Amino acid sequence: MTTHFYTASSLDGFIATRDHSLEWLFRQDFDMEGPMAYPAFVDGIGALVMGSSTYEWLLKNQETWEYAQPTWVFTHRKLSLPDGANVSLVHGDVHEAFPRIAASAKEKDIWVVGGGDVAGQFADAELLDEVWVQYAPVTLGAGQPLLPRSLQLELVATARNRDFVCTRYRVTRADRTERGAPTT
Numbered sequence: 804m805t806t807h808f809y810t811a812s813s814l815d816g817f818i819a820t821r822d823h824s825l826e827w828l829f830r831q832d833f834d835m836e837g838p839m840a841y842p843a844f845v846d847g848i849g850a851l852v853m854g855s856s857t858y859e860w861l862l863k864n865q866e867t868w869e870y871a872q873p874t875w876v877f878t879h880r881k882l883s884l885p886d887g888a889n890v891s892l893v894h895g896d897v898h899e900a901f902p903r904i905a906a907s908a909k910e911k912d913i914w915v916v917g918g919g920d921v922a923g924q925f926a927d928a929e930l931l932d933e934v935w936v937q938y939a940p941v942t943l944g945a946g947q948p949l950l951p952r953s954l955q956l957e958l959v960a961t962a963r964n965r966d967f968v969c970t971r972y973r974v975t976r977a978d979r980t981e982r983g984a985p986t987t
């Protein structure tokens with residue numbers, strides 16, 4: 804089981820504007836059947852994780868809840884839940900919530916949808932394995948940050964998908980022993 808942060812970003816590292824707009828993203832061209840596209844990625848996903856801003860954006864901008872997989876929303880608030888959807892509200896340490904999230908994924912992978920700080924909390928807890936970023940050819944100057952942490956990543960794949968440069972990275976953990984890294 805792998806935990807992925809899969810997201811689109813502006814070239815200057817923002818996943819939404821300051822006021823949570825994604826208009827800049829949806830005006831770009833992307834081939835849903837092309838490399839590193841969402842439909843193939845989501846096939847391997849057993850559970851979704853997101854912060855409350857991302858959840859509220861989805862509630863506001865989708866006609867119906869799109870995800871069949873269990874979805875875990877981190878929030879300190881009592882947010883409304885879509886009818887019939889498998890959505891659970893959680894709060895606090897991601898490490899504590901992780902066993903329930905992992906069990907709900909039933910051996911499939913976990914998708915940290917966003918935002919960047921929630922992905923960062925998974926990285927802090929050494930629970931983030933991969934980061935996939937589709938870079939749009941746009942700069943925003945300011946906004947919600949992609950991944951506000953200091954992390955070493957290893958580039959494992961790149962591709963062009965129409966307007967986007969698609970990248971896939973593995974998170975390099977401090978305790979990693981590959982490539983002859985010291986074990987002490």
Ligand SMILES: NC(=O)c1ccc[n+]([C@@H]2O[C@H](COP(=O)([O-])OP(=O)(O)OC[C@H]3O[C@@H](n4cnc5c(N)ncnc54)[C@H](OP(=O)(O)O)[C@@H]3O)[C@@H](O)[C@H]2O)c1
Nearest residue numbers: 811818819823854855856857860877878879894895917918
């Ligand atoms: N470009 C893309 O592909 C893409 C992908 C995903 C998201 N987005 C957008 O990016 C923006 C991200 O917004 P954001 O940076 O504000 O992040 P967010 O992670 O969506 O929401 C952050 C909020 O989640 C709650 N939260 C986070 N960690 C928590 C924890 N451990 N325990 C309890 N609550 C916790 C807190 O709010 P409360 O406790 O007050 O609820 C926090 O303010 C959204 O507009 C989203 O739509 C874009």
